[in-house]
Amino acid sequence: MEESIKLHYIVPGDDFTRAGAASGDVKRTLKELGVSPAVIRNVSIAMYEGEINMVIHANGGEIDVEITGEDIIMTLRDEGPGIENVELAMKEGYSTAPDNIRTLGFGAGMGLPNIKKYTDEFSIDTELGVGTTLNLRVHIQ
Amino acid sequence: MKISEICDILEGEIICRADLTDTQVNAACGSDMMSDVLAFVKEQATLLTGLVNPQVVRTAEMMDMHCIIFVRGKRPTLQMIEMAEDRDMVMICTELEMFTACGKLYSAGLRGGSGK
Structure with a gap:
């Protein structure tokens, strides 16, 4: 791949049923590009968890995806409440999601740990009252 | 194990895509928490769940699953x-x-994943 491919998505915050549409689109794009199934799965799961987080915690946000010959770089940006304690949020099983989210199958405290698990590079920029940005990278080879 | 088995x-009861029931399934994961399912890595797995909402299908999609089984009579x-x-x-x-x-x-030979 000589030139990188850039994709941009707006994740609406008010429709839980549509959460994951952007991740599904990226998955289909990577498939068409012939990226290996294992890499596609890692990217899709990490992005999907991020997308769900945006809907649960931040009333939506925006996602930029850049596909180069070597990496898939995802930037997930929201203007939500920010994460008070990143170290705690990274612990499996820790969740601040409301109970109604658990009835929908999420809020088990696995979101950020899963995102970290499925990416090669992972960082969080967060500020209370301002928002959160996740910077994710998955190597293609 | 084939989906038909x-x-x-x-x-x-098959609800949809009865044409694909010859597909082979190698592992299974049972949960109502989709984030637990997303932590489960195994090729060609099937999902058993009692949860009914579109995120069940999206979760299975992200995991490359070919079959979703709804338990407890859920539709x-x-x-x-x-x-x-x-x-x-x-x-x-x-x-x-x-x-x-x-x-x-499990008794019929289907296994879970390591979860790693």
């Missing part, structure tokens, strides 16, 4: 069935409870 063991919505059809996924409904459904499949 799974359906027989669970005395299930997917029309929207979910259409999503599964588009994504080449078989849906099965069984009246069995989660524990019994998982136990029957």
Whole structure:
């Protein structure tokens, strides 16, 4: 791949049923590009968890995806409440999601740990009252 | 194990994509928490769940799963069935409870993943 491919998505915050549409689109794009199934799965799961987080915690946000010959770089940006304690949020099983989210199958405290698990590079920029940005990278080879 | 064998063991009803029931399934994961499912890595797995909302189909899609089994007599919505059809996924409904459904499949040789 000589030139990188850039994709941009707006994740609406008010429709839980549509959460994951952007991740599904990226998955289909990577498939068409012939990226290996294992890499596609890692990217899709990490992005999907991020997308769900945006809907649960931040009333939506925006996602930029850049596909180069070597990496898939995802930037997930929201203007939500920010994460008070990143170290705690990274612990499996820790969740601040409301109970109604658990009835929908999420809020088990696995979101950020899963995102970290499925990416090669992972960082969080967060500020209370301002928002959160996740910077994710998955190597293609 | 073929999806058709799974359906027989669970005395299930095929809801959609009956044309794909010859597909081979190598592992299974039973949960109502989708984030737990997303932590589960295994090739060609099937999902057993009692949860009914579109995120069940999306979760299975992200995991490359070919089959979703609804336990305890739960029925997917029309929207979910259409999503599964588009994504080449078989849906099965069984009246069995989660524990019994998982136990029957395990006894028949289907295994879980390491979760790693």
